[in-house]
Amino acid sequence: MTRVRVDLNISLDGFATTTDQTPEKPFGEDWGRLTDAYVSTRTFRSRVLGDTSGAGTTGVDDDFASRYFDEIGAEIMGAAMFGLHANADDPDWRGWWGDEPPFRCPVFVLSHTPREPIPMKGGTTFHFIDADAQDALNTAVAAADGGDVRIGGGPTTVRQFLRAGLVDELHVAIAPILLGRGIRLWDDLRGFEEGYRATSVSAPSGTTHLTFSR
Amino acid sequence: MTRVRVDLNISLDGFATTTDQTPEKPFGEDWGRLTDAYVSTRTFRSRVLGDTSGAGTTGVDDDFASRYFDEIGAEIMGAAMFGLHANADDPDWRGWWGDEPPFRCPVFVLSHTPREPIPMKGGTTFHFIDADAQDALNTAVAAADGGDVRIGGGPTTVRQFLRAGLVDELHVAIAPILLGRGIRLWDDLRGFEEGYRATSVSAPSGTTHLTFSR
Ligand SMILES: NC(=O)c1ccc[n+]([C@@H]2O[C@H](COP(=O)([O-])OP(=O)(O)OC[C@H]3O[C@@H](n4cnc5c(N)ncnc54)[C@H](OP(=O)(O)O)[C@@H]3O)[C@@H](O)[C@H]2O)c1
Ligand SMILES: NC(=O)c1ccc[n+]([C@@H]2O[C@H](COP(=O)([O-])OP(=O)(O)OC[C@H]3O[C@@H](n4cnc5c(N)ncnc54)[C@H](OP(=O)(O)O)[C@@H]3O)[C@@H](O)[C@H]2O)c1
Numbered sequence: 303m304t305r306v307r308v309d310l311n312i313s314l315d316g317f318a319t320t321t322d323q324t325p326e327k328p329f330g331e332d333w334g335r336l337t338d339a340y341v342s343t344r345t346f347r348s349r350v351l352g353d354t355s356g357a358g359t360t361g362v363d364d365d366f367a368s369r370y371f372d373e374i375g376a377e378i379m380g381a382a383m384f385g386l387h388a389n390a391d392d393p394d395w396r397g398w399w400g401d402e403p404p405f406r407c408p409v410f411v412l413s414h415t416p417r418e419p420i421p422m423k424g425g426t427t428f429h430f431i432d433a434d435a436q437d438a439l440n441t442a443v444a445a446a447d448g449g450d451v452r453i454g455g456g457p458t459t460v461r462q463f464l465r466a467g468l469v470d471e472l473h474v475a476i477a478p479i480l481l482g483r484g485i486r487l488w489d490d491l492r493g494f495e496e497g498y499r500a501t502s503v504s505a506p507s508g509t510t511h512l513t514f515s516r
Numbered sequence: 517m518t519r520v521r522v523d524l525n526i527s528l529d530g531f532a533t534t535t536d537q538t539p540e541k542p543f544g545e546d547w548g549r550l551t552d553a554y555v556s557t558r559t560f561r562s563r564v565l566g567d568t569s570g571a572g573t574t575g576v577d578d579d580f581a582s583r584y585f586d587e588i589g590a591e592i593m594g595a596a597m598f599g600l601h602a603n604a605d606d607p608d609w610r611g612w613w614g615d616e617p618p619f620r621c622p623v624f625v626l627s628h629t630p631r632e633p634i635p636m637k638g639g640t641t642f643h644f645i646d647a648d649a650q651d652a653l654n655t656a657v658a659a660a661d662g663g664d665v666r667i668g669g670g671p672t673t674v675r676q677f678l679r680a681g682l683v684d685e686l687h688v689a690i691a692p693i694l695l696g697r698g699i700r701l702w703d704d705l706r707g708f709e710e711g712y713r714a715t716s717v718s719a720p721s722g723t724t725h726l727t728f729s730r
Contacts, residue, residue: 480706488529491529493696504718508715
């Protein structure tokens, strides 16, 4: 059975985006602190950075990082996460992930101004669709061919799926930092926990991995 | 050395107060869900409820509950936590905790309309003071006689001490629920974590115990 999954890195005060980008540091210091435990893992280093040396942390954080990629048959993401907002004037923008993105499956980018699909190396194809959460999910489930569907982010997109009750598993890696500004994951989700089982695991990095699943 | 400590129960979305009180249920369902893991502990049952049967949970949640009362020589709380706001027209209000409150030390209630001190059974005396965070703390440290000072709550009061850099140890028990409304603990605390060590422990109840200490 296809499960709909979300994995996000958030701060203790619930922010899933950062705000300290500059032209010199396009991701900002905060992004580094928010995702530090994740990008330090062996899984991230090999799967996303292509580092085959075996470097990187193992243990709790790496276990979750590795689950992140398991069994995913299709991904849905928002236009901002793909980079359409930051690169609006570049008609040839192909995402942040280089020629061979780590997804290796169809990726559906939600956008009010869809473009032609972009096939990439390694199994990823970016499709652009203008659809509500349920319709987008139907499309992704069909494309996933029995695999799971991940709602990749950002928070604006993820919240639509959470609010519509479409998510089977929500994993957040909570960094012990207070960002104080950005887009909150948790807004308008009062009572979300009903019908889910919550489990929580702490990693030596200080990260708390909280999972709601049903 | 006196340490200044905070222990609060908060929801995953950062709320430290509840909003569903009714005349029939003066604490509301949300308060029960927010504090469930804490009030179920053996320590809470014996120390706060006076239940000498030995009932209650043991383990991670109880370890933190028991630390809550250790070594505290004085407490500071806000007028709302003491109940002055909800009982503004009762000049004889003596707090929510019965004749023998669990504090067993001097308690300084911050208020813009101070009253006469109220000595209670078991070592607790409620003093009412109109002071900023630093002055209130100086008063409490002197009264604590070498013991620690706890800033008991609510969030409006606690945030003043956090923002002023006066807190040595902040422990939050994070319940895996989303309240969606109330007073947030974390507002305006960007960068609070600097200078603190963060540790996180998960309890089987689903509660995450996060501690910042310096
Ligand atoms: N913390 C994490 O783990 C994590 C993970 C992923 C991303 N991020 C961060 O999240 C940020 C982006 O998040 P975000 O919340 O600002 O935006 P987002 O969710 O990535 O994208 C939102 C945009 O997608 C389009 N869209 C969303 N739903 C749609 C629908 N149903 N139909 C049509 N179009 C739709 C709209 O763009 P248009 O109207 O322009 O078409 C909307 O403005 C990035 O900074 C990224 O770094 C964080
Ligand atoms: N989650 C938890 O673990 C926890 C723990 C404790 C309490 N609580 C909850 O917190 C709620 C109350 O919190 P709250 O944030 O609304 O209020 P609070 O912090 O308890 O009280 C705030 C009030 O205290 C007085 N005050 C605060 N600082 C002062 C200062 N420097 N000088 C003079 N007066 C000062 C002011 O009252 P006046 O202007 O009226 O004098 C102010 O409105 C309650 O519902 C309680 O259940 C939760």
